[in-house]
Amino acid sequence: MNKICIIGVGLIGGSFALGLxxxxxxxxxxxxxxxxxxxxQAQDLxxxxxxxxxxxxxxxxxxLVLIATPVNSFQSIFEMIKxxxxxxxxxxxxxxxKSSVIATAKEVFGTIPENFIPAHPIAGKEQSGVIAADGSLFEGKRVILTPTENANTQAVVSVSELWEAIGAKVEIMSDKKHDDLLAMTSHLPHxxxxxxxDYLMESDSNAxxxxxxxxxxxxxxxxxDASMWRDICINNPDEITKHIKGFQQSLDKLSRLIKEGQAQEIEALFAHAKAARDDWLNV
Known part of the structure; x- marks a missing residue:
């Protein structure tokens, strides 16, 4: 491409730029x-x-224009660039x-633009800002595209090629599946x-x-970044709360096993979890 614009030159937008x-x-x-x-600062760097x-x-x-700002800002940005x-x-x-972003695009544009290709790189750091930008951040990482049914095929190819050029593994799925999977693997852990x-500071500040x-x-x-994660909660509430409740059930099960002194069951649960994580790390 000859020229692209990045709206929001922080960690992710800056890393995308450096990779390109x-x-x-x-x-x-x-x-x-x-x-x-x-x-x-981004220019100086x-x-x-x-x-x-x-x-x-x-x-x-x-x-191409890449929006790399918190998702709660997308409506105003769509209105600005329209x-x-x-x-x-x-x-x-x-x-x-992704579902909330697609809904916002439809609201602003009246219909989902054929040239709008939603994406989400599964990569990041706990640091934020352009100073933390890393051109190698996406190497070997998944990037999920969630194009709608009316998406322009060549636009999907172009976006895929940019991410692949900086080392990412591109995968395409529906916005609903994306939001459910990410609620489990990313949103819930955060x-x-x-x-x-919060629990430690409320219980004992010296802990x-x-x-x-x-x-x-x-x-x-x-x-x-607290504001970014606030926006994620607001934009994916059903899936996040669903998996919080699911995890609470898992904790309740473990709590019961501990209270009842079920040593073999506790060890089996831990062993199963360890094996699953070890297998994942070795993939």
Missing amino acids: KKAKKVQTIVGYGRNENNLK GVIDTYSTDITKALSAVD PHINSDVIISDVGST MLAFSLM LSYAAGGFKDFSRIASS
Whole structure:
């Protein structure tokens, strides 16, 4: 592509840009945002080539626009770019929920644009901001595309090729399946980490003085961006709460086994969990 625009040059948007630069797949990458200091920093770091706080200038002659902001901002962003986008410009995103994003696009555009290809890279860090951007972040990682039935086939191919060029493994599935799977594998673990930290601080503020490596490993993702995860909760409430309830049932089962002193059953549960994780790590 000759030129792409990234709206929201943070960890994910910045890593996408660096990966494309490394792969030499795009001639010019322009950043757009409200914070000019952040955009200037991104340019100084070599993440983007140029930037603008004027959306008309930022979208001038672009082949693709990537929205890399919290999902609660998507309605205002769709409304902002709508007058400047034609059917030749691909719209994509990196949001962690997909059904809500597609619904928002339909609300703003009246119908889901054929050139809108929703995407979600299954990669990240607990750090945020362009300073944490990493051109190798997506290497070997899955990127899920959830194009709608009316999606332009060539647009799907173009988006897939960009992600594959930076080392990602592209997979296509429905938005509903995506939101259910990610609620289990990503959203739920973050809820557990956040709630564990909240539980400890409410129970005994001195408890962290006695926490060791295991607690540090488990709670790592509680350092993730709070506003981003607030938006994910608001945009995928049914699936997240469904799996929280499912996990509560698993905890209730374990609690009962412990209370009843069911040593063999406890060990069997732990052994099964360990084997499943070991197999996953060895894939």
